[in-house]
Amino acid sequence: xxxxxxxxxxxxxxxxxxxxxxxxxxxxxxxxxxxxxxxxxxxxxxxxxxxxxxxxxxxxxxxxxxxxxxxxxxxxxxxxxxxxxxxxxxxxxxxxxxxxxxxxxxxxxxxxxxxxxxxxxxxxxxxxxxxxxxxxxxxxxxxxxxxxxxxxxxxxxxxxxxxxxxxxxxxxxxxxxxxxxxxxxxxxxxxxxxxxxxxxxxxxxxxxxxxxxxxxxxxxxxxxxxxx
Numbered sequence: 001x002x003x004x005x006x007x008x009x010x011x012x013x014x015x016x017x018x019x020x021x022x023x024x025x026x027x028x029x030x031x032x033x034x035x036x037x038x039x040x041x042x043x044x045x046x047x048x049x050x051x052x053x054x055x056x057x058x059x060x061x062x063x064x065x066x067x068x069x070x071x072x073x074x075x076x077x078x079x080x081x082x083x084x085x086x087x088x089x090x091x092x093x094x095x096x097x098x099x100x101x102x103x104x105x106x107x108x109x110x111x112x113x114x115x116x117x118x119x120x121x122x123x124x125x126x127x128x129x130x131x132x133x134x135x136x137x138x139x140x141x142x143x144x145x146x147x148x149x150x151x152x153x154x155x156x157x158x159x160x161x162x163x164x165x166x167x168x169x170x171x172x173x174x175x176x177x178x179x180x181x182x183x184x185x186x187x188x189x190x191x192x193x194x195x196x197x198x199x200x201x202x203x204x205x206x207x208x209x210x211x212x213x214x215x216x217x218x219x220x221x222x223x224x225x226x227x228x
Contacts, residue, residue: 002116005126009161013060014133020197026207030200031189036179050174050199055167058198064167073150075100083152087127092149101146104135127155138170142190170195 006012033041040047052064074080077099084092084102093106111128114121135147154164170192177191201208 001122002125002129005122006129007061009126009130009158010061010063010166011126011130011133011161014062014137015129017059017137017194020194023197023209026200027189027193027196030196031178031181034178034182036182039175039179048203050171050195052167052171054199055171055195058195058202059167059170062167062170063162063165066163066165069154069164069166069169071150071153073100073148075149080149080152083149083156087124087131087152087155089124094149095146100149102131102135102149104132104145104147107132107147123158127158130155130161137194138166138192139173140190140192142188 003012006015030041033043035042035047038047038049040049055062056064077094080094080100080102081091084090088107088110090110092102095101095103107128111125111132114125114128116122116125131147131151134151136144139147139151155161174192174195177189178196180186181189181191
């Protein structure tokens with residue numbers, strides 16, 4: 001039942017993607033070749049980049065057209081609490097330093113406590129699951145422990161979740177993360193690393209890791225939909 005609701009939102013395939021760890025040298029090499037002026041990697045063979053076609057191919061049915069993922073950013077506690085009650089059914093647990101950031105650990109706990117015995121309970125579960133994906137996979141920061149409350153209004157109307165161009169927003173987020181990481185004073189990179197890694201492996205086969213069954217240990221995939 002949860003799978004059907006996830007498919008309706010366009011987030012089913014993304015929910016099956018695990019966490020890819022390691023590969024720091026490859027990431028550093030890609031960042032070194034990134035050019036913010038053109039949003040491309042400059043290689044010996046020419047300039048290449050991640051495109052919306054790549055996003056659609058890697059992330060399955062995540063929408064790449066439709067309404068823009070945008071809206072107002074209200075950091076007031078009243079906004080966060082009111083939106084949280086609508087989405088989660090209770091007041092959210094927020095960061096002590098930034099009240100507009102909601103703790104993903106708390107969201108996972110209330111998600112896993114849903115009985116899934118009614119249509120509304122299933123929808124609340126799926127909203128919580130998508131919010132966790134937004135904060136931990138699609139629009140990550142360096143902590144991956146919080147997600148901004150600005151995404152909550154986009155999840156209010158369940159029937160409209162699939163109408164937003166989430167794929168375009170993910171690509172823009174990746175471009176911005178690469179531009180930030182390419183600065184001389186930046187030591188780390190956040191952003192959509194799963195997309196970047198898989199794109200690099202598919203476009204440049206010489207970089208692809210050895211399959212797990214023959215000894216690769218750096219790629220950790222999780223196929224479970226709930227409780228990820």
